[in-house]
Amino acid sequence: MTQTLACDVLVVGGGPAGCAAAYWLALAGRDVLLIERSTHPRERVCGDALTPVAVGELLDMGCDPSAARWHRHRGLRITAHGQSLEVPWPQGEQWPGYGVVARRSRLDALTFARAQSAGARMLTGTEVTAPLITDGHLRGCVATRLSPAPEEVTARARYVVIADGPRSHFGRALGTVRTRTYAQGLAMRAYFPTPRHAEPWIESVFALADHAGSQLPGYGWVFPVGDGTANVGVGLLSHHYGNEAISLERLFEQWIQQIPERWEIDPAGPRTEPAGGRLPMGGSVRPRSGPNWVVVGDAAGSINPWNGDGVGPALATGRLAAEVIGQALDADDGLELRHYEAELAARWQRYHHLGRLTTRALGRPGLMRKLTQLAIRSPRMGNLAMRVSTDLLQGSAGPLGPRSIYRTASGVARLWRDRT
Numbered sequence: 001m002t003q004t005l006a007c008d009v010l011v012v013g014g015g016p017a018g019c020a021a022a023y024w025l026a027l028a029g030r031d032v033l034l035i036e037r038s039t040h041p042r043e044r045v046c047g048d049a050l051t052p053v054a055v056g057e058l059l060d061m062g063c064d065p066s067a068a069r070w071h072r073h074r075g076l077r078i079t080a081h082g083q084s085l086e087v088p089w090p091q092g093e094q095w096p097g098y099g100v101v102a103r104r105s106r107l108d109a110l111t112f113a114r115a116q117s118a119g120a121r122m123l124t125g126t127e128v129t130a131p132l133i134t135d136g137h138l139r140g141c142v143a144t145r146l147s148p149a150p151e152e153v154t155a156r157a158r159y160v161v162i163a164d165g166p167r168s169h170f171g172r173a174l175g176t177v178r179t180r181t182y183a184q185g186l187a188m189r190a191y192f193p194t195p196r197h198a199e200p201w202i203e204s205v206f207a208l209a210d211h212a213g214s215q216l217p218g219y220g221w222v223f224p225v226g227d228g229t230a231n232v233g234v235g236l237l238s239h240h241y242g243n244e245a246i247s248l249e250r251l252f253e254q255w256i257q258q259i260p261e262r263w264e265i266d267p268a269g270p271r272t273e274p275a276g277g278r279l280p281m282g283g284s285v286r287p288r289s290g291p292n293w294v295v296v297g298d299a300a301g302s303i304n305p306w307n308g309d310g311v312g313p314a315l316a317t318g319r320l321a322a323e324v325i326g327q328a329l330d331a332d333d334g335l336e337l338r339h340y341e342a343e344l345a346a347r348w349q350r351y352h353h354l355g356r357l358t359t360r361a362l363g364r365p366g367l368m369r370k371l372t373q374l375a376i377r378s379p380r381m382g383n384l385a386m387r388v389s390t391d392l393l394q395g396s397a398g399p400l401g402p403r404s405i406y407r408t409a410s411g412v413a414r415l416w417r418d419r420t
């Protein structure tokens, strides 16, 4: 038997991007149906660290980190070459002066609940298998309800938001492509018990070395979760020099041997199985809209290339998609969707371009060593690096402030042909 559903807007995927799109659409009174393969609570491999930008988006959605009892942190500790620098998060107009670490099972369950309570219909345990196309037009999707008993579902919609994560089979079926010359992140994490689980700093560790002292590609992190554990992981970029010779699993095992001692983490002690995933970044997926569809979050390659943050961009692109589709519904004109690409470009194009150029340079071990030495020795440089890499530039004006330096750098970057 086939169940047939109809809606104005169909959202494929119920991660942060899909839930944000469904929340903002439903809040504006739109008829939304979200289809998600899994059922909550479910795990999603992630570092679980949210910067103030992401927290600002969550607060706007009515998610209260205090009520959820997520672990708050006051800034980023950058560690390299045996030295550390603690850089507090700046307060902005659109974000608070703190970040949080929230396990994805809990974060995603809350954003899902917010979309549902705003009025979105949520169909879980249902896998979208293909776009529904008639006369060359996207009309919705075909899906399979996985439980309690398998059942075919056809969902008809006027507009579709594609939010099915990094592999985005739905997007690929409609012709989206990831630009292979742009770097893609690869990362792996596990949870370790630690008495320091309530530390107020998240930590990123650069200039990793193997036991012989040779530099390793990538960087490590320790993000205290506040529940007796820390999320410990390592990430690298597909174009880092030297990573051809090393597997992510091996890099992870080498990294956990050099976790800073202050965390009192026993690398041989109990931990969850390490798990990894891909991070499509820097606006690497195109096109991001079609006649009646838009692509958001990882499916659109939205991850910040500077630091691998994907939850904030997922929430922000989901919100932007909701605004643009709302305009299309009001005007009864799909051409309104062209504003989506324009808004994405206005918000992130230069930032992503400079990020791609910078991470390409940082992929060279010698340059990476020099720049991390510079950043770690100077609080001003450390503050600049933190603000730029986490997209926290607002309110940092002044002739020599981070915003001016960033603008100059991004102006220079525009002269570079974009091959990264």
Ligand SMILES: Cc1cc2nc3c(=O)[nH]c(=O)nc-3n(C[C@H](O)[C@H](O)[C@H](O)COP(=O)(O)OP(=O)(O)OC[C@H]3O[C@@H](n4cnc5c(N)ncnc54)[C@H](O)[C@@H]3O)c2cc1C
Pocket (backbone or CB within 6 Å): 012, 013, 014, 015, 016, 017, 018, 035, 036, 037, 038, 044, 045, 046, 047, 048, 049, 050, 054, 126, 127, 128, 129, 163, 164, 165, 166, 169, 187, 188, 189, 233, 275, 276, 277, 278, 279, 296, 297, 298, 299, 303, 308, 309, 310, 311, 312, 314
């Ligand atoms: C190891 C690792 C560490 C990371 N660390 C961080 C971090 O510390 N901070 C940060 O901000 N970001 C981090 N990221 C990135 C972050 O996890 C992603 O950017 C974010 O999850 C993107 O959200 P999304 O909604 O676009 O996609 P997802 O979270 O992947 O959600 C997509 C959803 O679509 C569903 N779906 C997929 N296919 C179908 C289908 N056919 N039918 C129905 N449903 C479907 C999936 O089940 C899933 O729920 C990390 C990523 C990795 C791999």
